[in-house]
Amino acid sequence: MNDQDTPTTGTEVARGDHGDAVRLDDGHVVGTGGLPDRFTNPGLPAHHHRMADVDEAAARRAEKQVATLFGISIVGTLAFIVLYFLLDVEQTVFIPGVGYTSATNAGLGVCLALSMLGIGLGAVHWAKTLMPDHEVVEERHPMRASDAERAEVVRVITEEGGSSQVMRRPLIKYTLGGALGLFAVPLVLQVGGSLGEMPKKSLSLTWWNGGPSGPGEEPTFSPMRLMKDPENVPIKAADVTIGSVYHVMPEGLLPDEETGEGGAEHLLEEKAKAAVLLMRLDPAQIKSQKELDWGYEGIVAYSKICTHVGCPVGLYEQQTHHLLCPCHQSTFDVTQDCKVIFGPAKRPLPQLKITVDDEGYLVSAQPFREAVGPSFWERG
Amino acid sequence: MNALAARRRHPAAIAVLLMIGLFLTGAAYAAVAPEPADATTQALPAQSVEEGKALFRANCASCHGLNAEGRATGDGDEIAGPSLAGVGAAAVDFQVGTGRMPMTAPAVQAARSEEVVFEQEQIDALGAYIASLAPGPSVPSEEAVDPTKGDPAKGGELFRVNCAMCHNFAGSGGALTRGKYAPALRGVEGKHIYEAMQTGPQSMPVFNDDNITPEDKRDVIAFLDTISEQENPGGMTLGSLGPVTEGMFAWVFGLGILVGCAVWLGSKSA
Numbered sequence: 100m101n102d103q104d105t106p107t108t109g110t111e112v113a114r115g116d117h118g119d120a121v122r123l124d125d126g127h128v129v130g131t132g133g134l135p136d137r138f139t140n141p142g143l144p145a146h147h148h149r150m151a152d153v154d155e156a157a158a159r160r161a162e163k164q165v166a167t168l169f170g171i172s173i174v175g176t177l178a179f180i181v182l183y184f185l186l187d188v189e190q191t192v193f194i195p196g197v198g199y200t201s202a203t204n205a206g207l208g209v210c211l212a213l214s215m216l217g218i219g220l221g222a223v224h225w226a227k228t229l230m231p232d233h234e235v236v237e238e239r240h241p242m243r244a245s246d247a248e249r250a251e252v253v254r255v256i257t258e259e260g261g262s263s264q265v266m267r268r269p270l271i272k273y274t275l276g277g278a279l280g281l282f283a284v285p286l287v288l289q290v291g292g293s294l295g296e297m298p299k300k301s302l303s304l305t306w307w308n309g310g311p312s313g314p315g316e317e318p319t320f321s322p323m324r325l326m327k328d329p330e331n332v333p334i335k336a337a338d339v340t341i342g343s344v345y346h347v348m349p350e351g352l353l354p355d356e357e358t359g360e361g362g363a364e365h366l367l368e369e370k371a372k373a374a375v376l377l378m379r380l381d382p383a384q385i386k387s388q389k390e391l392d393w394g395y396e397g398i399v400a401y402s403k404i405c406t407h408v409g410c411p412v413g414l415y416e417q418q419t420h421h422l423l424c425p426c427h428q429s430t431f432d433v434t435q436d437c438k439v440i441f442g443p444a445k446r447p448l449p450q451l452k453i454t455v456d457d458e459g460y461l462v463s464a465q466p467f468r469e470a471v472g473p474s475f476w477e478r479g
Numbered sequence: 480m481n482a483l484a485a486r487r488r489h490p491a492a493i494a495v496l497l498m499i500g501l502f503l504t505g506a507a508y509a510a511v512a513p514e515p516a517d518a519t520t521q522a523l524p525a526q527s528v529e530e531g532k533a534l535f536r537a538n539c540a541s542c543h544g545l546n547a548e549g550r551a552t553g554d555g556d557e558i559a560g561p562s563l564a565g566v567g568a569a570a571v572d573f574q575v576g577t578g579r580m581p582m583t584a585p586a587v588q589a590a591r592s593e594e595v596v597f598e599q600e601q602i603d604a605l606g607a608y609i610a611s612l613a614p615g616p617s618v619p620s621e622e623a624v625d626p627t628k629g630d631p632a633k634g635g636e637l638f639r640v641n642c643a644m645c646h647n648f649a650g651s652g653g654a655l656t657r658g659k660y661a662p663a664l665r666g667v668e669g670k671h672i673y674e675a676m677q678t679g680p681q682s683m684p685v686f687n688d689d690n691i692t693p694e695d696k697r698d699v700i701a702f703l704d705t706i707s708e709q710e711n712p713g714g715m716t717l718g719s720l721g722p723v724t725e726g727m728f729a730w731v732f733g734l735g736i737l738v739g740c741a742v743w744l745g746s747k748s749a
Contacts, residue, residue, distance in 0.1 A: 416682035428656075
């Protein structure tokens, strides 16, 4: 703090008597001198000796502290070995703040932490208190090599490189290039080959197209019942009350619940494409004619796979009719044909056209008219 | 006092002073803070529809209308309270029994409250009155919500498909759109879980008996009961909220310890 920093008290506000603006140089005190020609080198700060360097008692104390830390490590390791044989893997133990937790996880973890921390802390404390405390200044050197060394490098490259005769003997040059270039192929081939077969049309097909929809499959459409997931029972249109939500899989995809037989061969792949959310709204609230036409008396079925990156869009709010994706908060408005009203999704959720069969069960009237889920390169 | 004075320039002095100041302020406030006014009326137990009606008119009609027909605020199509015809005794038992109703003020969502305004007999009377207006789901029996009679494994499967996307895989609750949220399901009575599925309160969709059968509902209750009793082999759950709390913990404590170690390692020893 010097004089220049402190304005004279009372000059920083306009004086009340005549109301003039404050003069900008008011309170400014001109300094006495400019900068000195050069600053003196302050040098290195004085070296302070540590307690342990000057006081033998302190050194002994530090020695004991380091030994204690190493001792903690020894105790931790021994306790680890004991607990390893003592504790059963299934055993639980109550720890305040955590609740009942695995005894081996807690016990072995704490012991191992003590045994490692003891070594680490002891070593650092040892270095900081007892190991030599000389301060050494290392000068920086220029990076550039000496002219003689630089000339030698150039000579080695131009003259001795030439003596390998690689420029004179093109056969060696080209076969070496070929060998090295081809060497990369097996590496790339393994990675490429392990990616599996090309998806072909399978990204645009789902089980609703008529059954298995993997690469190379050519399903033919037939109406399929909408089945409850995970119970795998068909849904009667009359049972779907307004405000209801059903999580739906196509008929034949899920295996039989009792026997575990049947169902899709590639169950997870098929489920990931075919999942559908079924909702019933008051038809008067639906603003899209196509949505009404593709539904049945206000019962509408939409793909549950988000068009952003394919998360299951399951958070349906029955009052606002918003359908929220939990991953990135894309929000779809079910009253407007699942238009995106918020979030990163680009396209509305594809609707599944449904109707009822003779027995009153909900069935699909046609497969999805577009690929479900996120965008991909070949998507039409 | 001299020892204290000598340490007044210690780096921790400001933090210690702050803590003492905060503690004293809090203690002083707690000592002189006014008790919240307790306006709970201890009405006589009422069983009949008539008494339920009287309770309704006194406590609910300002939003739901004198005859539970619902009432508009007059601002667009905004409503003060929906019509209650056909919601059934189950909805009343859920909304009033969990302290959500009566709402003290309009809000984006009625929050669960530990302070239930009415006695169970009064809630039953209100339910009887609402059920008399139009048929609706009734309060489930003790047996229908007994977790010991359900199958927690099947309940877990149903929970993960039908409930987990909003209420979180461990029933910890989660966010919905525009300030609404799905509440945590821990410590909620089985009866109220059942009624919520049956009636679809607020943003929640309806899961009627054809969608999730009464036995399945009991399985879900058994599952929730099981996970609340379960030990945590992995240690602290941090609320079972997934990467949000876990990441926060790692950033604050993990990185905090690392920074502390780095400062200690880099500091001069004398």
